[in-house]
Amino acid sequence: MEREQALQIVKPQLTEHRYQHTLGVMETAIKLAGKYGADIKKAELAAIFHDYAKFRPKDEMRQIIEEQKMPAILLEFNSELWHAPVGAFLAEKEAGIDDKEILDAIRYHTSGRIGMTLLDKVIYLADYIEPGRHFPGVDEVRELAENDLDRALTQSMKNTIQFLMKKNQPVFPDTFNAYNSIVQNSG
Template sequence: MSEIVYQKLYYPKSRKKLLAVLKKSVSPKRYQHLLGVEQAALRLAELNQVDLEKASIAALVHDYAKERSAADFRSVITKSNLDPDLLNWNNVIWHGVVGAQMIKDELGIQDEEILDAVRKHTVGAPQMTLLDKIIYVADFIEEGRVFPDAQLARTIAYADLDSAVAFETKHTLQYLMSANKVIYPAAILTYNKWVVEN
């Protein structure tokens, strides 16, 4: 797949400049993950007739804040008047929901559809746009992922995006329950919508 040339509709600089910022902001392993998610997102975007530039940007920035400190997140939650309940959670939730605010403030990305895809990429939501679904699923299926059923997840994703959302949601919740991990309430709403109702 050829490199996307940004028309600067959603990010004020080039893809090359965005990559340079990301390379300084995250670890080498995380950077490779971002590139992998972008490739998966572009393929899904082509299959589902979604703007490739939006898919590229959302994929590349989805984990922009993943390696930031808890203090950084708490500061943004307070200064930006985000839901105070967020203070009760951790990086797993913060890097999406609070990370979107950091992306807006620090990278100058204002497009709400891109920011919303970042907000929803960890736990999904009952209502998701095509771009939301693409980033949610691309993060799960990118080629660097090696969990059991990863190849099955990719096969499902490239065949039917909604089925992929359901598969990922069920898989993730099963993992969280088997590991006795806390489940963010929004993830249960996602499960009810995409797994139970569909």
Template sequence: MEYNREQLIEAVSAQMPEKRWTHTLGVMETAVQLARRYGADPVKADLAAILHDVSKYWTIEKMRNILVEHKLNDELLLHDKQLWHAEVGAFTAREVYGITDPEILDAIRYHTSGRVGMTLLDKVVCLADYIEPGRDFPGVHNLRELAQHSLEGALAGGFDSTISHLIARKQIIYPLTVLSRNDLIKQLEENI
């Protein structure tokens, strides 16, 4: 079945609590703004943002089964379950909602961890998830300010925040997040 935008919104919003849907609406708005500011496709940014948390509130068991049965990134099983919904969400976007654009699927897949060599759309959706208007964590206002003139700088700052938070809680850091952060720092240094 092919979904139009309204059907997609209806189907996705039904899979999460109202508070998470409000977050998704903020990510949609922010992703489109960032896409326009930095030259990404705003339609793709909107679509990826609608779907970015589609499986966030599924049971751990359901996500584990999808990861295992469909031979998705099984390294995720060794890491925090908060990372699983991004991979499962990309799978669901393709298999359930018929999204075939690899750029949109990757933006969903990497919106939590980032990756080395992030595309412009990856960066837009990931940063939108960090700085949408409903987010409230130490330093988020600085990230929003930075996002006005440096997509990579703001996103690196977002990863710094995540990594610092995990270190403070003595939690394991997903290696791809560190690699993503380092890659963004290299991009920033190359542009000086």
């Protein structure tokens, strides 16, 4: 699918603010893919669709998680996590995206996972550092992303876990597993 068609499908699903975020993730993901050797067209499409399900009603997302036999543990954690796996499902069902690497990058863009692929990492990081993001620590991660993908990713995961802990929020197991996996595998 070409960029313009993908954007036309996604735009009506999002608020204007979230659409601008999506364009930022797209540009950033294309840059990171070029720098680190990921597939640029796949990075572009995954970025465009990554927040596809962001505004679906909670009840609809809960029902999809149950019916599609996604990990039930999702339902015990913050519903903010649900749009990632549900988005992967709906991008396939409603938009016909059938590339498994793209769907996985969408599915794991919020939590990460053990053994993230290069494309998973590009989308996770692009979501974190796109130009519209303004939170403490983001500039440090932007600098790390200039020459060390794994260090940038580790730092963004640390920031996310610390942010959740400061707010006394539970941390989803995949989030910890992703952090451990990348620290153990990147020396």
